[in-house]
Amino acid sequence: MLMASLLVGVGGSGPLRGAQKAEARDRSVYEREDRGVEVLAQGPLLGELSHLDARQMDLQVLQMGGTRTVGWKLVEQKRMTSTGLLMDVLEEFIMGETRCDLKEEDRKLLGPDQKEPLACDSNNTTELVTWPQLRQMAAAIWRWGRRSNGTRVAMAGLGAGQVPNYLVRNCPNLARIDIAEIEPRIVEYAKRFFQVKESERLRIHVQNAWTFLEEAPLGHYDVFVMDASGSQLDFVMPRAIRLISSKLRPNGIIIINANEWQAVLPDWARKFILDLVAPFWHEIYSAVDVIVLLQTPAIGSLEKTAPPHVHEWYEMRPWMQHRGVGWAHLQLLASFACCWCCCQCLLSFVANARMRRKVRHSD
Numbered sequence: 001m002l003m004a005s006l007l008v009g010v011g012g013s014g015p016l017r018g019a020q021k022a023e024a025r026d027r028s029v030y031e032r033e034d035r036g037v038e039v040l041a042q043g044p045l046l047g048e049l050s051h052l053d054a055r056q057m058d059l060q061v062l063q064m065g066g067t068r069t070v071g072w073k074l075v076e077q078k079r080m081t082s083t084g085l086l087m088d089v090l091e092e093f094i095m096g097e098t099r100c101d102l103k104e105e106d107r108k109l110l111g112p113d114q115k116e117p118l119a120c121d122s123n124n125t126t127e128l129v130t131w132p133q134l135r136q137m138a139a140a141i142w143r144w145g146r147r148s149n150g151t152r153v154a155m156a157g158l159g160a161g162q163v164p165n166y167l168v169r170n171c172p173n174l175a176r177i178d179i180a181e182i183e184p185r186i187v188e189y190a191k192r193f194f195q196v197k198e199s200e201r202l203r204i205h206v207q208n209a210w211t212f213l214e215e216a217p218l219g220h221y222d223v224f225v226m227d228a229s230g231s232q233l234d235f236v237m238p239r240a241i242r243l244i245s246s247k248l249r250p251n252g253i254i255i256i257n258a259n260e261w262q263a264v265l266p267d268w269a270r271k272f273i274l275d276l277v278a279p280f281w282h283e284i285y286s287a288v289d290v291i292v293l294l295q296t297p298a299i300g301s302l303e304k305t306a307p308p309h310v311h312e313w314y315e316m317r318p319w320m321q322h323r324g325v326g327w328a329h330l331q332l333l334a335s336f337a338c339c340w341c342c343c344q345c346l347l348s349f350v351a352n353a354r355m356r357r358k359v360r361h362s363d
Contacts, residue, residue, distance in 0.1 A: 038063040038102070040110055040118075040193060042073065046184045059185045061193045067130075068120060069097040070160050070189050095186075095229050096160025098194060099127035120195045126309050128166045132316060133259050136290045137225065138166055139314035143302045144253050144285075144292060145223040150175030154221045154247065156209035156235065157228030158186055161196035168202050170307070178221075180205045180212035182228075210234070216247045224248060226256045245295065254293040261289055271320060276332065278322040287317045 042060040058073045071094035100120040109116050129135050145151050151173050155164065158181035167174050181187050184206050190196040198204055205212050209228055224244050226235050234240060236256070244254060261270065270286070278284050285292040302314055 036065050040068070040102070041189060043185055059183070059189065061189050063102045066099055066101050067097055068100050068102075068160075068193060069094045070186070070193070071095050093229070096162055096190075096194070097130055098160055098162055098165075099124070099130060115192065117192045117195065120193060125166070125170055125307070128169070129162045129313075131162075131259075133257055133289045134163055134227075135313040136287050136317060137227070137255055137257060138163055139302075139310050140253075140255050140285075140290060140292050141167065141223055141225075142171070142306050142310045143314060144294065144298055145255075146171075146173050146303075147222050147299075148173075151223060152221045153177040153223045153225060154213070154216065155179045155225040155227060156212075157181065157226070158190055158196070158204065159227065159229070160194045161190045162194075163225070163227070164202055165194070165196060168199070174201060176201050176203065178203050178205060178212075178216075180207060180209040180228075182206070182208050210240075210243075213243050213247055218246055219249050221248050222252050224252070224254045226254070248295070251296045251299060253295070256291040256293070257289065258291055259289045271322070272331075274320075274322040275326055276329065279325055279329075282323075284322040285319050286322065287319045 040061040040063050042058050044058055060071065060073045062069045062071075098120065103119055106118045108114075109118055129138055141151070141153065145153070151171070152175050153167065155177060156179075158164070158179050161179075164177050164179055167177055179202070181204060187204055187206055191198075196202075196204075224247070228235075235244065241254075245252070248254075265273075274284050274286055274291070281293050282296055283294040283298065285294070302311065
C-alpha cells in the first residue's frame with residue numbers, strides 16, 4: 001500500500017507546486033482580479049464527489065489572459081477538517097488548462113443560465129496540450145499505443161479535455177476514446193468552455209471509472225490512461241490492475257499521470273520503486289511523472305512520420321526503462337537480511353541478559 005501511494009504521488013494534474021501552493025493559500029481567486037484573472041463560471045459539485053460537501057468546494061473556470069483553466073476552489077476553509085496534504089490539494093487545484101482567448105462577443109454567454117459553448121479553438125496544435133506531463137502522455141500513446149487497425153483508448157478523468165481533444169484532432173489512427181468522469185459539473189464545463197465535443201470517436205461516460213471498467217467488454221482497449229486527480233491509488237492496487245488488464249488487448253498498455261510525485265520523492269527513490277515492481281510487467285518506462293506499463297514487448301518505435309511536435313514532446317524529458325530483477329531487489333533482500341540479523345542479535349542479547357539475571361538471583 002505504501003509503495004503504491006508513493007508510486008502515484010499526491011495528485012493527477014494541478015501545476016501548483018511547493019512555494020506556489022503556499023502562495024496560493026494566502027490569496028483567493030477574487031483577489032487576483034488586478035492580475036487579469038476572470039471567473040467565467042463557478043458552481044458546486046453535482047455527482048458522487050459532492051460528499052466532500054458542495055457548500056465548501058466549488059468547481060470554477062478561470063480566464064487568465066490567453067489561458068483558460070478549470071479547477072477546484074475551497075470556498076469555506078474554516079469548516080474544512082481535512083489533513084494538511086488534502087488541504088493543499090483542495091484549497092486551490094487546477095486540473096486542466098488550454099490556450100485560448102475570451103472573445104468579446106462571447107461575454108454575453110457568461111450568464112449563470114447560459115448553456116451555449118464559448119469559442120476555445122486554437123490553430124496551433126501544440127497549444128491544445130500545455131503541461132509537460134500531458135504532452136508526454138500524448139507522445140506515449142503515439143509511441144506505444146498506435147495500432148494499424150485503430151487504437152481504442154479508455155481514460156479515467158476528463159479535466160479540461162486537453163488530451164482527448166488533441167487525440168481526436170491529430171491522431172488518425174484513433175478509433176475511439178471512452179472517458180469516465182465521475183463529476184457532471186466537469187463534463188458541463190469541459191463542453192461549454194473547452195470545446196470538448198462528443199462524437200463517434202469521443203464518448204464521455206458520467207460514472208465512476210471503476211464501474212465503467214466493470215461494464216466494459218473484455219479485451220476491448222489498447223490503452224488505459226489514468227488521469228483522475230486524486231484517484232490514482234485506487235487504480236494501482238492488484239485488484240484494479242487485474243480488472244484493467246482484462247479490458248485490454250494482449251499488447252495493451254497502461255499510462256499513469258503521477259504528477260507531483262517528483263516533488264515528494266527524489267530521482268533515486270522513484271527509480272527504486274519502479275525497479276521493484278518491474279518484474280510484474282514486461283517493461284516499465286517512466287519520464288519523471290509519466291509511467292507507462294507494458295504487458296508485452298513494445299511494438300516498433302516512434303515512427304519518423306509522426307508529426308515533429310510528437311518527437312519534441314516524447315524527448316522533452318528523458319525516459320527510464322525498468323525491467324526484470326535487478327539491483328533494487330538485491331538491495332531489498334540485503335536490507336531484509338540485515339534487519340533479520342539485527343533482530344536475531346537483539347533477541348540473543350535479551351535472552352543472555354535474562355539468563356545472567358537469573359544466575360545472579362540464584363546465587
